[in-house]
Amino acid sequence: MIIRIMGEGQYEVPGSLFDELNSIDNRIVELVGKGNEADYRTELLKLINVVKSNGKPIDDASIVESNIIVPPEDLSLEEATEIFTGSGLLED
Numbered sequence: 001m002i003i004r005i006m007g008e009g010q011y012e013v014p015g016s017l018f019d020e021l022n023s024i025d026n027r028i029v030e031l032v033g034k035g036n037e038a039d040y041r042t043e044l045l046k047l048i049n050v051v052k053s054n055g056k057p058i059d060d061a062s063i064v065e066s067n068i069i070v071p072p073e074d075l076s077l078e079e080a081t082e083i084f085t086g087s088g089l090l091e092d
Helices: 015-034 038-056 077-085
Strands: 002-005 011-012 068-070
Touching: 002 038, 015 038, 015 077, 038 068, 038 077
Parallel strands: 002 068
Antiparallel strands: 002 011
């Protein structure tokens, strides 16, 4: 699966990571819903780090459609309420 981290590029990530990424995504949705900014930021950074550490960077010259777009780590809690709702970034 191809995941874009806004402002950082795209990564080819093994599908075997879907459950782990979905679990983090679901925690983010819950934390954003509760207004828990500190833990939300921790989990968003964790999501980004899992993608970066397990994914293979895609050359910027390549044009590849992303399956998932992850917001940047400096996304405010207010902005996150528009993105991390329902099932979040990853469909359950």
